[in-house]
Amino acid sequence: MGSPAEAFVYDALRTPRGRGKNDGSLHTVKPISLVVGLLDEVGKRNPGFDPLRVDDVILGVVSPVGDQGANLARTTALAAGYESSGAGFQLNRFCGSGLEAVNIAAQKVRSGWEDLFLSGGVESLSRVPMGADGGPAMTDPETAYSTSFVPQGISADLIATVEGFSREDVDAFAVESQARAAKAATDGLFDRSLVAVRDVNGHIVLDRDEPVRQDTGPAALSALKPSFAGIGDQGGFDAVALQKYHWIERIDHVHTAGNSSAIADGAALTVVGSERAGRDLGLTPRARIVATATVAGEPTIMLTAPAPAARKALAKAGLAVGDIDLWEANEAFAAVVLKFLRDLDVPPERVNVNGGAIALGHPLGATGAMILGTLIDELERRGMRYGLATLCTGGGMGVATVVERL
């Protein structure tokens, strides 16, 4: 048996993130149009790219209903003018969907059975809000009772309580995320991946991340009210969590709108392929996908799986924590990343160096592919070698990807 084919990232593109409300700039743009714009751009930026070689388009879509329903991946390929190529499917690993799409593509390439993928994700939370697809996890009371379901904000506050992260700790993390994102945007560090969203006339609708606030200081953050204290108390969720985590007395509700990820609209796409596909099309590989991992952990605390996912991926890669130069750990909530830093004992200055979802927004299905692109861009800029991207997800799962810059 020969060694498996290597999987390479040939390009990584994304739309800006729009504020995920009905006054956000991308609200008037259909999710399919966000992805079609990226498919078009892949062709423009890579002259040798041939749609006929695309085996599959894989999109992470957390709520695949309404505007995002009926297999958006294949529909997008058709809308972009693909016909006899670009099969497509959507997948849902909650917030890890965009990275999962890249991982599935890499695994297919490494199987040797397929060669070229467009994989990423999309979510327009202003048009298809979280929970639009229903489902027993949250909306079947019998199931939610037996699985001790709590909303993610309660889980994030539970992490902070168990780990002893104070309101000051999570707010300080948010201030730093905002500062890093604002500086990165000002310095043009997102420019390589960013593709402006345009209207049917070709005019720009949005060309920069909209949730970025340049002036979010500690005073403004500390004035915000806890987001989850009310549902924790009146909704009974604190009690559900405390029945499992009986050694803590009460849940300290430290998370607010300012230290949680911002609701956003956006899409991201990576070109993942075999060495041969790249050679045939004249594409230059930017990174090699070294390893991927998926893990599942305790679902009530829910958001602690990034560290185990990272460890699993590192083990597969034969690498140690110290080998990784840069990390992207999705900022679903500040405590998620603080816990990740503590678990893996990695220096904060190597993690989310250009900010994260607290500042930039979290378009669920797209975020995984977005942060992978940010990671590869930054590895290139700094001339570094290894990077790891990871996200926590609903249901207690974690997804991770290790890349090597080429």
Added chain:
Amino acid sequence: MTDPNAIRWEQSTDGVVTLTLDDPGQRANTMNDAFRASLAAAVERLTAEKDTITGVIVTSAKDSFLAGGDLRQLIRVTDSDAPRFSAQIEQVKGCLRTLETLGKPVVAALNGSALGGGLELALACHHRIALDTPNARFGLPEVTFGLLPGGGGVARTTRLLGVVDALTKVLLEGNRYPPAEAVRLGLVDELAATREELLDKARAWITAHPHSVQRWDAADYAIPGGAPGSPGLAATLPALPATLRKKLRGAPLPAPHHILAPPSRAPSWIWTAR
């Protein structure tokens, strides 16, 4: 430069403001620079003096009501000044939405034809009364010029008539309806035999509906035929593009294609007027 005052303001003792479209520079009113400036000024004043106003009547001193876009200006729009032109349209749309949500009854007294932008202005009113004259026509003929109704016509006709009727009877073919047919379709609410009766009826409607809001802004308003997400309409929607393709026989016409854009499933894009 033409006199920007293309809209006359008269307030009667009962507090009703009559806005009379009367472009001094032209035989018919069109949506030119003077009109846009006048509309913005009128809407600003309505907002400022809202507390002393009981209702608004929009009518015209010409033979027709408002002919819509100035084709001489429209044809000069190029790709490079499209953003500026787009901003102008946004300004008009903003004015119409402000008028529509003023919080006072707003009635269109259509003394003659209201086509294109003219009907779009009328659609932003809460009630439309038309003078029953043989030559009057009502509709959105933009598509027949390769254009789409950009001043809220797509959003408002789909809400008013339902998605299917709005597309097939108004938007995709640009039909121009005589007064009685416009009433049957629902584009116009009632007819008047004379100009005097037209204004009397407008005033009577304001008196009878002092707290009027636009019908689709009412919480209990249901779109005729259902919103695009409703199962009944969802089953019909796929036939709309197929029927259009059949009709166009593959001709590459972008306007009708893009007119189809709004009936997507999104809850807020089409179902919140903007």
